[in-house]
Amino acid sequence: MTPHFEQRAGVRVFIHGGEPQQPRLLDCEVPASEELRVVLPLACNVAEGLLKVLAGRRYGSAVGRILCGGAAHLSYHRMVTTQDQQRPYDYGQAVVLDGYITFVSGALTVGRDAAGAPLLHCHAGFLDRDGQQHGGHLVLDRLIVGSEPLVLRLCLFDQVAYQVQPDAETHFNLLHPVFQEAS
């Protein structure tokens, strides 16, 4: 199938290259969560700092928010068009920023890769030193805390994980909720 846009009830929809798969909502229920407030210090690599915090804890996955803080260096991606007819949109080259970056928003998922190792997915909004807004897909292993500590709130849960799996409809590897034992 050739990816294309259609209109349904006045709203634009996008038909991907692969066959749509049912059901359209995938979900798992978890009885309870564990809450963490994480403060990462200046010069901390955020991916390394977060994984160190989570190491040894019993959880399947986690979701959270960037509450406040700054960065000295970061790298993020925005969506661009591609020449791939089956996957006409993808993330472009990294946009790299240095110095005096202030977070204004951010969301985080701690999923699992195919081997069960933690996998970080983060989108965030921030201002650079000139007050210019930026927002997109943040690469946490290239994010260095700066100016002030970075505060995150995490909601950990077990028995269910966001596990990366290939998606036949979009041709991306995506996080899917699955039942599994905590590790």
Add this chain to the structure above:
Amino acid sequence: MNLAATQTESQVQSGRLGRLVVARLKPNEDIIDSAEALCASHGISLAVVRGGLGSLIDAELHYLGRSGMQDIHVPGPGVEILSLSGEIALGESRLQAVVADADGNIFAGRLQRGRNLSFITIELTLQEWLPD
């Protein structure tokens, strides 16, 4: 908007957070409709958004201005969700989002029902509110 317009006294409710619903929305599914469907299927009458991350085909936000609700159209595809918050209650959900377009520009507002469709995926986690 009706709740705020008809309520004249503050209300305080004590309670706790209960079950989590950990979900993925496939392409072309609306955030509010999906969140309400998830709550209905799990027998949850009121929930809060704990996590919302993914991308939209286009974002259709709005806010209350001097002359009623004003629309904010953020063209995509690939509008990134930077944060999602709010409450889910059948037919009365109110969700706010901060999003970024493909140039990295940031927009914020209340989500319009039925008009914010998942582009590639949305990871959505809801948690039940259990009043005492």
